[in-house]
Amino acid sequence: MSSPSRRRVPLDTPERLAEVLAAAIDVVAEVGYERFNMDLVAQRAHVSKGSLYQRWPSKAHLIVAALDANRVEMTAPDTGSYLGDVRELAKRWLRAEMPGDRRGLLLALLEGSRRDPELARLMTEQLGQGGTNPMAEVLDAAKARGELPPGVDLELLAELPLSLAITNVLFKDQPLTEDLVDRIVDGLLAPLLGIGDHRE
Structure with missing residues (x-):
C-alpha cells in the first residue's frame, strides 16, 4: 500500500493544480524538453498520468500552461x-x-x-x-x-x-x-x- 506522501490524488483543487504545474517547470528545467514526459511529472507531483492527459493533450500544452501559471508579472x-x-x-x-x-x-x-x-x-x-x-x-x-x-x-x-x-x-x-x-x-x-x- 502506498504511503500517504506517495499516493496519487486528483487535480481537484487550485492548490493541487499549482503543485502539478510547478512540478512540470521543475522537471523540464532538470531534464530538458526532449526527455520531459508526463510520466516524470506524474511521479514528481504524485498524480496519475491519465489525469494529466485529461487536462493537457500533449507535453507542449502542459509546459505552456505551467509557464502561464508561473508567469512573473x-x-x-x-x-x-x-x-x-x-x-x-x-x-x-x-x-x-x-x-x-x-x-x-x-x-x-x-x-x-x-x-x-x-x-x-x-x-x-x-x-x-x-x-x-x-x-x-x-x-x-x-x-x-x-x-x-x-x-x-x-x-x-x-x-x-x-x-x-x-x-x-x-x-x-x-x-x-x-x-x-x-x-x-x-x-x-x-x-x-x-x-x-x-x-x-
Missing part, C-alpha cells in the same frame, strides 16, 4: 533613467520567486521551440498575448525624457538585454545573475547609447 520601475530602469527591472525578475532552475528552463524552452513546432506555436499564441510590457514602458519613458539617441530602433533595443543574457547562457555557460545584469547595463548599454543612470 512586472511593472515598469521609475528610477529616473533608462539604464536604472533596465537594471531594476531585470533584477526584480531575477529576485522573483518561481519554480525551476531558470537557466535550465531557458535552455529547455529554446531546445523545445526549435524542435517542436507545437510548443513554438503555443508559446507565441498563449504567452505572447495579454499583460503589460514593462520594457516597452521603460523605453517610452526614456524617449519622453530625451535620453535615447535619435534613430535608435526601440524594438531591437527592447530585445537586446534578454538576447545578451541568452547568449551568455548558451555559449558561455554563465548563469543568470545580478552581476550579469550590471555587466550588460554598464558594459554595453551605457557606452553604446552614451548615457548614464545617474547612480550615486
Whole structure:
C-alpha cells in the first residue's frame, strides 16, 4: 500500500493544480524538453498520468500552461533613467520567486521551440498575448525624457538585454545573475547609447 506522501490524488483543487504545474517547470528545467514526459511529472507531483492527459493533450500544452501559471508579472520601475530602469527591472525578475532552475528552463524552452513546432506555436499564441510590457514602458519613458539617441530602433533595443543574457547562457555557460545584469547595463548599454543612470 502506498504511503500517504506517495499516493496519487486528483487535480481537484487550485492548490493541487499549482503543485502539478510547478512540478512540470521543475522537471523540464532538470531534464530538458526532449526527455520531459508526463510520466516524470506524474511521479514528481504524485498524480496519475491519465489525469494529466485529461487536462493537457500533449507535453507542449502542459509546459505552456505551467509557464502561464508561473508567469512573473512586472511593472515598469521609475528610477529616473533608462539604464536604472533596465537594471531594476531585470533584477526584480531575477529576485522573483518561481519554480525551476531558470537557466535550465531557458535552455529547455529554446531546445523545445526549435524542435517542436507545437510548443513554438503555443508559446507565441498563449504567452505572447495579454499583460503589460514593462520594457516597452521603460523605453517610452526614456524617449519622453530625451535620453535615447535619435534613430535608435526601440524594438531591437527592447530585445537586446534578454538576447545578451541568452547568449551568455548558451555559449558561455554563465548563469543568470545580478552581476550579469550590471555587466550588460554598464558594459554595453551605457557606452553604446552614451548615457548614464545617474547612480550615486
